[in-house]
Amino acid sequence: MAPMLKTETPSKTHTTLDQYPTDQLVSAFVEDQFAAVNAVRAASAALARAVDAAATRLLDGGRLIYVGAGTSGRLGLLDSVELYPTFSWPRERAVALLAGGTQAVYQALEGAEDNFEQGASDIAAVQLTALDVVVILAASGSTPYAMGALEGARKAGALTIGIANNPSAPLALQAEIGITLDTGAELISGSTRLKAGTAQKIALNTFSSSVMVRLNKVYGNLMVDLRPTNAKLIRRSIALTVLATGVGEDDARAMLEESGYQIKVAIVAIKKAVSVDLARQLLDRSRGSVRLALGE
Numbered sequence: 001m002a003p004m005l006k007t008e009t010p011s012k013t014h015t016t017l018d019q020y021p022t023d024q025l026v027s028a029f030v031e032d033q034f035a036a037v038n039a040v041r042a043a044s045a046a047l048a049r050a051v052d053a054a055a056t057r058l059l060d061g062g063r064l065i066y067v068g069a070g071t072s073g074r075l076g077l078l079d080s081v082e083l084y085p086t087f088s089w090p091r092e093r094a095v096a097l098l099a100g101g102t103q104a105v106y107q108a109l110e111g112a113e114d115n116f117e118q119g120a121s122d123i124a125a126v127q128l129t130a131l132d133v134v135v136i137l138a139a140s141g142s143t144p145y146a147m148g149a150l151e152g153a154r155k156a157g158a159l160t161i162g163i164a165n166n167p168s169a170p171l172a173l174q175a176e177i178g179i180t181l182d183t184g185a186e187l188i189s190g191s192t193r194l195k196a197g198t199a200q201k202i203a204l205n206t207f208s209s210s211v212m213v214r215l216n217k218v219y220g221n222l223m224v225d226l227r228p229t230n231a232k233l234i235r236r237s238i239a240l241t242v243l244a245t246g247v248g249e250d251d252a253r254a255m256l257e258e259s260g261y262q263i264k265v266a267i268v269a270i271k272k273a274v275s276v277d278l279a280r281q282l283l284d285r286s287r288g289s290v291r292l293a294l295g296e
Helices: 020-030 034-042 044-059 070-086 112-113 116-125 144-156 169-175 195-214 229-244 249-258 263-272 277-285
Strands: 064-068 094-098 133-138 159-164 178-181
Touching: 020 034, 034 044, 034 195, 044 133, 044 159, 044 178, 044 195, 064 070, 064 116, 064 144, 070 094, 070 195, 094 116, 094 144, 094 229, 094 263, 112 133, 112 144, 116 144, 133 195, 159 195, 159 229, 169 178, 169 249, 229 249, 249 263, 263 277
Parallel strands: 064 094, 064 133, 133 159, 159 178
Antiparallel strands: none
């Protein structure tokens, strides 16, 4: 019999969890989450390698493909969905594959994760190229659906990044870049939606945000490539333009309206005192870098 995975092993520190008073129960769950932060911190070097490798391909037109089952799949989906409003990353270049399909977003379909062939089929259906980046998540690191997708992605020549929560997991070992988030035993044995899921969320936030910085979606620490799709984001666009240029709100709003609420274009036009059209040309020449377009 194979040894039990660390993520499945019952915790030795809270063996009477069901008898805790509520304040102690809540405290135990909160304190246990700090292990997620430490696990991601320990994986920082691997995350940095993944960022650099992914940015190279994405600058040349590749896509981000997220793959997972259950909690891992939903976390990948969440990361993919948030890239458009936050960074104007094209929706067609952020694809999420979840074991069980769309239905699994709202309803747990636990059996779907056991289908190796479906993972391979789903990854084949997105017609990968060598420029694509495939991020595959599985707490166990051996989920058949995830492993099927990994095999298909490797055959297609895409960059594969495997994120797992158990040391020496096949997913991390067989991916081009493996990231191990060693979160250990869960407070409720085997419930990897707890700190294993938290670690995956932190890792995904770190990975995708860092990639977007490398892709010139940020100026300083300002979110200058967001898509203002509601009133709140329009106000944020104005505030960001004011912060970046030092002009008043009225001037910032006017330039944003002229540029179609493209913050980077508005910043370059204001700071260089050039037309919107020329600002766009400068940004195009600098591959979207505000700093390079300004000659800074």
